[in-house]
Amino acid sequence: MSWIPVCYEYDGTLEGFLTCVFESFAHHEEPVCFQTPHEDACTLWDTRSVNTDRRKAVRVFRSMDARLGRGASRLVYRAFLTCLEEKEVHIYRFLQYGYQRERGVMEELGHPLVSVLQKAVQHLEREAHLYTGFARFSDHRGILVGEIEPKNRVLPLIRSHFTQRYHRECFLLWDRTHQEALLYQPGQWVIVPMEELRLSAAAEEELHWRALWRRFFHTVAIEERRNPRCQNTQLPKRYRNRMTEFCRDGEGMEALPGS
Amino acid sequence: MNVMDKLTILTDAAKYDAACTSSGLERRGKRGRMGSTTMAGFCHSFSADGRCVTLLKVLMSNACAYDCQYCVNRRSNDVPRATFSPPELAELTIQFYRRNYIEGLFLSSAVIGSPDITTERMIQVLRLLRETYGFWGYIHAKAIPGADPMLTRQLGLLADRLSVNIELPSQHSLALLAPEKKKAGILAPMAQIRDGIAGSKEELARYRHAPRFAPAGQSTQMIIGATPESDRHILTLSQALYDKYQLKRVFYSAYIPVSDSKLLPAPRQFQPPLLREHRLYQADWLLRYYHFRAEELLDEDRPNFDERVDPKCSWALRHMEQFPVEVSRAEYEALLRVPGIGVRSARRILTARRAAPLSFDILKRLGVVLKRAQYFITCGGKMLPGLRVKEDQVLGHLAALERPALFAAVPEQLSLFDGEVGG
Ligand code: SF4
Numbered sequence: 001m002s003w004i005p006v007c008y009e010y011d012g013t014l015e016g017f018l019t020c021v022f023e024s025f026a027h028h029e030e031p032v033c034f035q036t037p038h039e040d041a042c043t044l045w046d047t048r049s050v051n052t053d054r055r056k057a058v059r060v061f062r063s064m065d066a067r068l069g070r071g072a073s074r075l076v077y078r079a080f081l082t083c084l085e086e087k088e089v090h091i092y093r094f095l096q097y098g099y100q101r102e103r104g105v106m107e108e109l110g111h112p113l114v115s116v117l118q119k120a121v122q123h124l125e126r127e128a129h130l131y132t133g134f135a136r137f138s139d140h141r142g143i144l145v146g147e148i149e150p151k152n153r154v155l156p157l158i159r160s161h162f163t164q165r166y167h168r169e170c171f172l173l174w175d176r177t178h179q180e181a182l183l184y185q186p187g188q189w190v191i192v193p194m195e196e197l198r199l200s201a202a203a204e205e206e207l208h209w210r211a212l213w214r215r216f217f218h219t220v221a222i223e224e225r226r227n228p229r230c231q232n233t234q235l236p237k238r239y240r241n242r243m244t245e246f247c248r249d250g251e252g253m254e255a256l257p258g259s
Numbered sequence: 260m261n262v263m264d265k266l267t268i269l270t271d272a273a274k275y276d277a278a279c280t281s282s283g284l285e286r287r288g289k290r291g292r293m294g295s296t297t298m299a300g301f302c303h304s305f306s307a308d309g310r311c312v313t314l315l316k317v318l319m320s321n322a323c324a325y326d327c328q329y330c331v332n333r334r335s336n337d338v339p340r341a342t343f344s345p346p347e348l349a350e351l352t353i354q355f356y357r358r359n360y361i362e363g364l365f366l367s368s369a370v371i372g373s374p375d376i377t378t379e380r381m382i383q384v385l386r387l388l389r390e391t392y393g394f395w396g397y398i399h400a401k402a403i404p405g406a407d408p409m410l411t412r413q414l415g416l417l418a419d420r421l422s423v424n425i426e427l428p429s430q431h432s433l434a435l436l437a438p439e440k441k442k443a444g445i446l447a448p449m450a451q452i453r454d455g456i457a458g459s460k461e462e463l464a465r466y467r468h469a470p471r472f473a474p475a476g477q478s479t480q481m482i483i484g485a486t487p488e489s490d491r492h493i494l495t496l497s498q499a500l501y502d503k504y505q506l507k508r509v510f511y512s513a514y515i516p517v518s519d520s521k522l523l524p525a526p527r528q529f530q531p532p533l534l535r536e537h538r539l540y541q542a543d544w545l546l547r548y549y550h551f552r553a554e555e556l557l558d559e560d561r562p563n564f565d566e567r568v569d570p571k572c573s574w575a576l577r578h579m580e581q582f583p584v585e586v587s588r589a590e591y592e593a594l595l596r597v598p599g600i601g602v603r604s605a606r607r608i609l610t611a612r613r614a615a616p617l618s619f620d621i622l623k624r625l626g627v628v629l630k631r632a633q634y635f636i637t638c639g640g641k642m643l644p645g646l647r648v649k650e651d652q653v654l655g656h657l658a659a660l661e662r663p664a665l666f667a668a669v670p671e672q673l674s675l676f677d678g679e680v681g682g
Binding site: 109111137146161211 | 262301
């Protein structure tokens with residue numbers, strides 16, 4: 001018996017999405033598109049709005065863990081953070097298939113439903129890894145403030161790295177793309193929505209350290225080995241507008257927090 | 260002299276050392292401390308030469324008492340000299356680290372006065388960082404040949420990685436170009452560090468709080484192309500260093516003409532052998548992660564690497580009797596020897612073929628890049644459909660694949676990102 005195609009409208013959170021999965025199995029509906037409140041409506045199918053229900057979400061997550069295995073639930077969690085287009089549909093189809101194959105599904109690396117998520121997650125993980133190195137912070141009255149502009153939602157992945165690294169500091173790392181921020185003070189962290197970040201001008205001392213860093217960066221390159229192509233592959237241009245060594249103070253107020 | 264000028268001079272003086280990685284040690288953050296380290300390490304930036312910037316790489320001082328011919332800092336060279344005071348350098352490290360510019364400090368130094376005085380001064384910097392600032396990030400320190408072993412030991416208790424540069428690939432070249440350094444003077448601290456690391460591991464197994472000596476291991480570097488040694492000579496030396504001294508890494512640094520000494524290649528028109536350096540890194544990678552031995556890759560008749568294709572392709576082309584490899588059945592080791600198949604691809608093939616029979620489409624979806632591998636594998640008994648190349652044309656095809664990439668020749672740090680095993 002075939003399931004009824006529908007379009008789910010939900011709040012865009014992982015819990016909301018898992019609630020949709022619950023509803024779909026409960027009502028034999030097959031979601032062919034997902035919509036969050038900010039998006040234009042798709043009109044081809046019946047639209048049903050789903051209210052996030054934590055208990056239902058937890059049930060789906062637990063059953064995923066138990067029947068498909070840890071690897072699969074981790075894949076789903078991470079895939080949800082990616083910028084994969086129509087990620088909800090892809091994840092939903094993976095789950096549909098996963099419940100048939102159970103634990104074996106994570107070995108089917110070559111299956112299109114599995115590999116599309118794997119690739120998206122690899123992209124996310126790679127981007128997160130790069131940002132652990134490329135994110136820049138400024139000292140703003142004793143608080144470290146940084147800004148990134150990632151394609152994927154990397155904050156949950158890089159959170160533990162930075163809270164380890166800055167164990168005794170206070171810091172704020174703002175994701176401009178997804179308008180959320182990681183806040184930390186010793187012993188506590190939280191990721192919260194943040195639409196905007198406005199700071200006053202950087203202090204004299206901050207400018208001093210930036211200038212030293214730029215000098216180091218430009219001096220350490222060996223002229224006889226100049227290789228801009230290699231530099232571009234390793235450090236694509238899109239990261240640079242938030243990196244101290246590629247910006248000048250006073251130019252482009254956007255570029256560095258508090259410049 | 261202000262810090263800006265010192266930083267400029269002492270960065271300029273340190274930049275020819277290639278050994279800049281922050282890998283080999285996982286150390287989580289700790290209450291009241293500043294920083295952490297990660298196993299794979301990572302890059303914070305890439306300079307205009309395409310090299311990874313991960314540590315604040317500077318010399319303590321460039322006012323050298325020695326006169327090594329291949330080095331910019333040699334006594335007889337006319338360059339501005341500077342020396343950091345320990346507090347200056349410690350503060351610089353901390354402030355860069357807080358802003359996420361760097362993963363830590365790579366501290367080396369010219370010989371100021373004597374090896375002992377130099378090492379003592381380096382110890383002062385490291386003490387300040389570790390004890391006063393509670394710095395928990397990465398420190399790579401250079402052991403100075405000829406220093407009192409007690410001092411080298413102290414240095415190793417404060418640093419994460421130690422290195423002693425072998426400098427030149429043969430005793431003869433060393434005697435000629437760096438008469439104040441002796442091969443024995445370099446190998447003695449190397450052996451001391453090896454034993455220190457082994458001893459510390461044993462103690463740690465017994466008591467958890469035993470002091471840690473260079474927990475991220477030991478590395479070295481040598482200069483390529485300043486002297487006449489062959490690739491075979493160099494790679495055999497590296498292999499011996501890995502075997503005998505348990506080094507984590509050997510770094511190769513293409514000679515940059517910084518001297519008009521008669522004993523060295525004339526600076527005019529000299530091109531640093533970057534491609535050769537790249538081939539050596541590729542071969543070194545094969546030694547460490549692909550179970551190759553130096554004598555398989557090069558021999559007396561073929562003492563240097565082929566410039567046109569990478570060492571693995573070149574080896575495979577000379578051993579066509581071992582190919583094609585059937586990917587549905589081959590052992591892990593055999594897969595690793597296929598050009599274009601790396602550690603990650605080989606592992607994925609093993610996993611995927613347990614779940615379902617393989618096909619070329621599936622291989623592609625696994626992320627296996629077939630450009631090179633296609634000439635060396637079968638899948639389900641068949642070569643890639645549509646592939647028609649005679650054996651003697653394969654070299655040409657492989658070389659054509661490399662040509663565009665050659666001059667963007669990627670430094671070895673890239674490998675960290677490939678998800679292959681981090682070095
Ligand atoms: S001892 Fe080191 S710094 Fe001094 S000249 Fe020799 S290589 Fe250069």
